[in-house]
Amino acid sequence: MHNGKPFLRWAGSKKRLIPKLLPYWGDGHKRYIEPFMGSAALFFAIEPSDALLSDINSDLIETFCNLRDHPRAVYNRLQKLPLGEDAYYCIRQEYALKSPSLDRAARFIYLNRFCFNGLYRTNLGGKFNVPYAGSKTGSLPSQDDLSYAAKILSCAQIRTRDFSEALQDVQSGDFVYMDPPYAVQNRRIFRQYGPDSFGIEDIARLAAALADIDRSGATFVVSYAMCREAIEAFAGWNIRRAQTQRSVAGFSKHRRKAVELLISNRKLPDGD
Ligand SMILES: C[S@@+](CC[C@H](N)C(=O)[O-])C[C@H]1O[C@@H](n2cnc3c(N)ncnc32)[C@H](O)[C@@H]1O
Known part of the structure; x- marks a missing residue:
């Protein structure tokens, strides 16, 4: 049974997406890697026995x-x-x-x-x-x-460390969950995680790293707000859409429905 929960609140936490993310984790995975850990909500829900967590x-x-x-x-x-x-x-x-x-x-x-x-x-x-x-x-x-x-x-x-450094440690059998901040051009999304931590050019950097993770024999899942830039950058991988709720202008009281993209090199059976 999964019962761990994060001890921090974190802007952009994926607590609400956990039921959609858990099916990607399988018994065959040896190690959990989360390079944009924030409050590490998925890590606490899975309770893996070996993990590499990092953040900038x-x-x-x-x-x-x-x-x-x-x-x-x-x-x-x-x-x-x-x-x-x-x-x-x-x-x-x-x-x-x-x-x-x-x-x-x-x-x-x-x-x-x-x-x-x-x-x-x-x-x-x-x-x-x-x-x-x-x-x-x-x-x-x-x-x-x-x-x-x-x-x-x-x-x-x-x-x-920066996510690119964390990805150098990925090995066959690892499970890598990546939940970067949103860095979408021409939209009013706050840079919530400190100055210049994740810009539009970093999406391209992340997308380029996915092929290496796949080649190494690891599983990856990326969650990202649905937007044209992400659809273009992550084209070619398995993409699912998940309904979630997002706070408006940083106010948790005002939430609106939003769609999150889940991008993976693992294809889930229909129904999961
Ligand atoms: C959306 S939050 C992750 C939330 C997390 N999934 C959770 O459950 O709380 C994104 C995280 O990425 C980190 N971050 C931003 N730029 C980064 C970079 N270049 N490398 C590594 N981490 C970065 C931020 O500090 C922030 O904690």
Whole structure:
């Protein structure tokens, strides 16, 4: 039974797509690789026994590594942090001043829980600057939530790196799930993951890497917002369309139906 869940909220998380993504994972897969991990919702749903997780966001990776290695210490620090709007802005300021540590990991989880829509955004100086969202974003993860997440993560190597570097590690039998940010020209989609992390030229870079993954004998799945650029870039692979919901202009309260493309070198039987 799959029962793991992410301990972070994350803009663009594919929580709602999990039922459509799970059928691509098969018993024959040896290792799970996720080069745009974010909150790693699919990883937690699958609970693989061997994994390589990575992302370009070094603050995110620092938090995951600290949680995997010291869940109790992170929880102890987290539950001591004061709640409320004033406290949020103090903790946001402290976060920017601290160097990598368990304290900073606890603060990352805190800020992620109470910030606007699970966004990670920084100012030009690289400081996290997402505003407080109020108290309706749910409570902080419990000790059980964090210990369980750490247990699932104990099988994972977790690194800060560009997706192209992660793809160099792909081997036969691996399962590679890629969920890049949307980088569509001429549309009002926020660059939500830090300055210049994924531009339109990166779609071409990703599309070019798919043939190498296929040749190596691994399975890949890419999820991407339906758009002309993606249909063109990923033509030639098996493409499914999945209905999902997307927040409008970053507001999770206002959702509209959207179509996501699932691109893979594995063809699922009809009905899956
Ligand atoms: C849509 S989110 C992934 C969400 C994830 N599937 C989840 O369940 O939470 C995209 C992620 O890609 C990361 N990213 C952006 N550009 C990247 C790059 N060039 N290489 C690796 N990761 C990148 C962002 O930091 C962000 O966490």
